[in-house]
Amino acid sequence: AQSVTQLDSQVPVFEEAPVELRCNYSSSVSVYLFWYVQYPNQGLQLLLKYLSGSTLVKGINGFEAEFNKSQTSFHLRKPSVHISDTAEYFCAVSQNSGGSNYKLTFGKGTLLTVNP
Amino acid sequence: GAGVSQTPSNKVTEKGKYVELRCDPISGHTALYWYRQSLGQGPEFLIYFQGTGAADDSGLPNDRFFAVRPEGSVSTLKIQRTERGDSAVYLCASSSTGSSTEAFFGQGTRLTVV
Numbered sequence: 001a002q003s004v005t006q007l008d009s010q011v012p013v014f015e016e017a018p019v020e021l022r023c024n025y026s027s028s029v030s031v032y033l034f035w036y037v038q039y040p041n042q043g044l045q046l047l048l049k050y051l052s053g054s055t056l057v058k059g060i061n062g063f064e065a066e067f068n069k070s071q072t073s074f075h076l077r078k079p080s081v082h083i084s085d086t087a088e089y090f091c092a093v094s095q096n097s098g099g100s101n102y103k104l105t106f107g108k109g110t111l112l113t114v115n116p
Numbered sequence: 117g118a119g120v121s122q123t124p125s126n127k128v129t130e131k132g133k134y135v136e137l138r139c140d141p142i143s144g145h146t147a148l149y150w151y152r153q154s155l156g157q158g159p160e161f162l163i164y165f166q167g168t169g170a171a172d173d174s175g176l177p178n179d180r181f182f183a184v185r186p187e188g189s190v191s192t193l194k195i196q197r198t199e200r201g202d203s204a205v206y207l208c209a210s211s212s213t214g215s216s217t218e219a220f221f222g223q224g225t226r227l228t229v230v
Binding site: 100102 | 207209214
């Protein structure tokens with residue numbers, strides 16, 4: 001079984017400041033890792049995913065994340081945020097082998113609020 | 117359609133009533149998933165379909181919840197004798213393969229049980 005911990009439930013930042021949203025996971029098997037964004041009253045949109053290869057993953061809207069296997073972390077970063085980045089961000093994992101790679105396990109989410 | 121479509125977008129029902137939530141996946145996607153997102157929580161897995169069959173329904177919370185996908189396309193999540201604790205956003209996703217790496221989510225149905 002896997003679990004995901006998002007260490008901050010809320011992160012307020014000012015516009016154009018850098019931001020890091022933290023995610024740690026626990027799993028007894030190798031995993032795929034994901035970050036999703038959810039704007040108010042909308043579904044989940046995939047920001048980026050780590051499947052294999054380079055540990056630095058670049059996604060949409062200028063976001064990137066780094067997979068750190070030794071620390072079991074997958075923190076999301078953006079060097080300069082915009083007001084439009086205000087949203088809920090979810091980290092998720094799934095098993096990358098065997099028969100259960102269809103199931104996503106999500107963290108509780110981090111609300112990013114970008115203030116002018 | 118271009119994306120995963122869920123109807124209705126909002127549903128308010130009285131405690132004890134029966135509800136049906138519909139999911140129309142991306143055309144050609146054989147895999148379909150239902151998740152439930154309670155207030156302040158991340159989505160939780162409910163059920164996974166591959167074609168017409170439920171390959172994994174281990175996330176359904178109890179026997180009041182049931183889902184079908186009779187023709188391998190549209191799916192309906194059915195909840196009997198609704199309880200206030202069933203209030204949540206129900207998300208549907210689909211993928212061309214049975215892998216989380218390719219899943220696309222719909223906008224969800226917000227269910228409120230009063």
